[in-house]
Amino acid sequence: SAVISQKPSRDICQRGTSLTIQCQVDSQVTMMFWYRQQPGQSLTLIATANQGSEATYESGFVIDKFPISRPNLTFSTLTVSNMSPEDSSIYLCSGSAGRGTQETQYFGPGTRLLVL
């Protein structure tokens, strides 16, 4: 399995501020993704982090609110901008390893964000 780390593990932020979450993966990982999981809900894909180019965002998520960088194969950041209490959630970084039907996705430990 792939090794994925995230930081910070949790944070409490004030409304209107921004938080950048970092994700580090091991060299097995080819694709990186960012998910949000709101309390009691399942995983919602925010975007696919593309190395050296703009991330690919899912419907309902925009770059101005969730800018993402992936400067190299093993590192990505997600920024939650101009935060509101509705952004309180768990943010998960994931990475996929393997190819074809063997491609498997692994998750980091998550960042628990509370916006006051």
Added chain:
Amino acid sequence: QKEVEQNSGPLSVPEGAIASLNCTYSDRGSQSFFWYRQYSGKSPELIMSIYSNGDKEDGRFTAQLNKASQYVSLLIRDSQPSDSATYLCAPTRGLDNFNKFYFGSGTKLNVKP
């Protein structure tokens, strides 16, 4: 219609029993199917995957796939209280250069001692 349907539960089973978790999906192009376990306050962890119709066993876990019925299930034999968690089903579909995972909302399993 949701792409991936799971009964939210909770599913309660006594310790030692077989827990049966079910999942239906709408995309007939789905290629691989994954089961993840998520303990409260933790991130999802991979249990197993299945690609071909039929059964696949891994220890106490058996995944069953029926592509014609668009149905995948996970059986947990000899359920233990430590199996109490939310189980997420995730079919995948191949895109240009990677597989996109579609996560269900999960079934919460309670195993009673």
